[in-house]
Amino acid sequence: MSRLTKLLVAAVLVAPLAALAAEEKPLAIGPVNVSGMMDAYYTLNLDQDQTYVNPVRSYDGSPGFHFNMAELSLSMDAEPAGFRLDLVFGPEAGLVSNLIVLQGYASFKLGPTLVEAGRFVTPAGFELFESTGNWLYTRGLIYTWAVPSTHTGVRVGYAINDQLTITGYLANSSDLYNNDDQVESPYKTGIVSVVWANDATTVAVNAFYTKPPGSVDDDGFLIDVVATHSMGDLSVNLSGDYGTMLDASWTALGANARYALNDKWSVAGRFEYFDDQDGARTFDTLNPVPGTPLPVSIWDLTAGVAYAAGKHVTLKGELRYDNADEDIFGPPGDPTDSALTAHLAALASF
Numbered sequence: 625m626s627r628l629t630k631l632l633v634a635a636v637l638v639a640p641l642a643a644l645a646a647e648e649k650p651l652a653i654g655p656v657n658v659s660g661m662m663d664a665y666y667t668l669n670l671d672q673d674q675t676y677v678n679p680v681r682s683y684d685g686s687p688g689f690h691f692n693m694a695e696l697s698l699s700m701d702a703e704p705a706g707f708r709l710d711l712v713f714g715p716e717a718g719l720v721s722n723l724i725v726l727q728g729y730a731s732f733k734l735g736p737t738l739v740e741a742g743r744f745v746t747p748a749g750f751e752l753f754e755s756t757g758n759w760l761y762t763r764g765l766i767y768t769w770a771v772p773s774t775h776t777g778v779r780v781g782y783a784i785n786d787q788l789t790i791t792g793y794l795a796n797s798s799d800l801y802n803n804d805d806q807v808e809s810p811y812k813t814g815i816v817s818v819v820w821a822n823d824a825t826t827v828a829v830n831a832f833y834t835k836p837p838g839s840v841d842d843d844g845f846l847i848d849v850v851a852t853h854s855m856g857d858l859s860v861n862l863s864g865d866y867g868t869m870l871d872a873s874w875t876a877l878g879a880n881a882r883y884a885l886n887d888k889w890s891v892a893g894r895f896e897y898f899d900d901q902d903g904a905r906t907f908d909t910l911n912p913v914p915g916t917p918l919p920v921s922i923w924d925l926t927a928g929v930a931y932a933a934g935k936h937v938t939l940k941g942e943l944r945y946d947n948a949d950e951d952i953f954g955p956p957g958d959p960t961d962s963a964l965t966a967h968l969a970a971l972a973s974f
Contacts, residue, residue, distance in 0.1 A: 651974060655700050661756045662694040662714075665969040671962075672954060678963050679910055679953075680922055680946055682763040683716040687965075692716050695726065695754060702731035702738060720773050726753060727774065738781040746772045747791070747817040748830045748848040750863045750880065759859075759882040760928045761940045761969040765898040769905045769922075770865040770876035771848055772800060772832075775815070791817040798834040800846045800867055811835040827851045836870045844869035857884040872902035872917075890930045897923045910952045922948045928967075936974050942967040 651658045667687045669676055678685035683692060693714040700706040710726040717724060722743060729742025748771035751758050777795035784790065793815035800813070813834040820827045832846035846867040853860055861880040867873060878896040885891065900906050903917025910918050928942035944965050951959035 657699045657701075658697070659699075659974060660694070660696045661754055661971065661973040662691075663755050663761075663969060663971040664689070664691045665761065665967060666690070668966045670964040670966055671960075676955060678946065678965060680765065680768065680924075680948075680963075682768045683719065684762050684967060690715065692755070702733040704733045706731045706733075720753065722774075722776075736783045738783075739778070740781075741778045743774060743776045744779065744793075745774055746830075747793075747815070747828065748772060748832075748846070748850075748865070750850045750852070750861050750878065755969070756938070756971045756973045759880055759892040760894055760926055761942055761967055761971075762926060762944055764878060764894055764926070765896040765922055765924055766863055766865060766876045766878050769898050769900070770867065770874060771846070775813070777812070779815075787820055787822055789819045791815075791819075793817070798836055798844060800832055800834060800844050800869055824855070825851070825853045832867075834869075842870055858882070867904070869904060872904035874902070874905050875899045888932050892928045892930065894926045895923070897921070910950075918950065918952070920948055920950045920952060922946065922952075936972055938971045940967075940969045940971065942969075 665684055666689050667684055668674070669678075669687050674687045676687070684690075691714055693712055693716040695713075695717075696711045697709070699708040707728075707730050709728040711724050712721045712726045713724060717726070720726065725743060727743050727745050729740045729744060732739045745753055749767055751763050751767040753773070755761055755763075775793060775795035777793060779791055779793040781789055781791035793813075795813045795815065798811035798813055811834060813832060815830065815832050817828065817830045828848075828850045830846075830848040830850075832844075832848075834844040836842050836844050844867075847865065849864045851862050859882045861878075863876075863878040863880075865874075865876040867875075876896065876898045878894065880892070880894045882890060882892040898905075899921045901919045901921065903919050906918050906920055910920060924944060924946045926942055926944040928940055931939045933939055944967065945962065946953065946965075947962045949961070951961050953963040954960040
């Protein structure tokens with residue numbers, strides 16, 4: 625193939641993509657919308673050996689360079705029927721997905737009512753599974769310890785007006801931590817999610833009710849509240865959670881802020897507190913003695929900066945400090961009550 629022929633072929637292939645970018649249209653294949661993301665990161669321990677892995681973090685605790693996750697999303701608006709399918713790949717995907725499916729559901733719109741059946745990400749919490757949608761790169765204590773991740777079942781949403789929506793879920797399992805069909809249980813979990821939103825403010829209240837596994841007389845509850853407000857370049861968020869199951873309870877509080885310096889640079893900060901004095905959530909995870917609950921309270925403080933390197937690429941840097949009232953950090957022979965880490969991440973989306 626001559627050089628001129630190669631240039632002509634390249635022009636034919638690139639021209640549609642250039643036109644698409646110029647028109648700012650989302651990528652679509654017929655009625656199906658296509659989007660995706662991927663991210664990679666580097667973690668550095670600042671007060672521990674580089675072989676040490678921070679146990680309180682979701683996916684970013686291992687020092688060194690890592691490819692984290694890639695996601696491909698396909699969706700079609702419910703007019704009146706549609707669907708969504710999120711396929712995830714990589715180490716993070718293996719921790720939460722069912723095979724490679726993060727969520728996949730069919731949708732049916734009946735006037736102001738939307739009925740959906742399948743697998744969903746949880747409505748609880750401020751932070752998302754996809755790091756491209758979060759103000760900071762690392763996920764906080766609430767995402768990791770206080771709320772579930774996914775639900776398999778059916779949900780019915782009703783738009784009361786342009787600002788207020790109420791959604792009811794019936795999901796498999798009675799595990800308030802994961803609420804997934806991978807956890808065997810004869811019980812189901814009921815969820816009610818109420819969301820009020822206008823141009824600057826969003827308030828969501830999510831209430832969970834279930835029967836704990838192996839229990840007939842006991843109940844399990846989780847209340848999750850998330851409020852976010854934007855004031856021009858400054859956005860703030862307050863979050864809170866209270867859960868109880870089998871005479872054990874846990875509490876979490878969080879505050880986030882993000883300030884856009886310009887169209888390229890932004891800074892963000894987060895403070896979160898997680899209290900698990902009954903060892904309900906940290907059971908067998910942070911305690912070196914198997915089968916024994918570890919009463920513990922943890923807080924984290926994170927500061928980050930983000931740079932939009934292009935329309936679809938963002939670079940993030942963070943400094944994070946974790947602290948606990950027990951010596952849960954550090955190697956077994958030299959435990960300590962805190963850990964300090966630095967993070968660099970590259971994120972892409974389309």
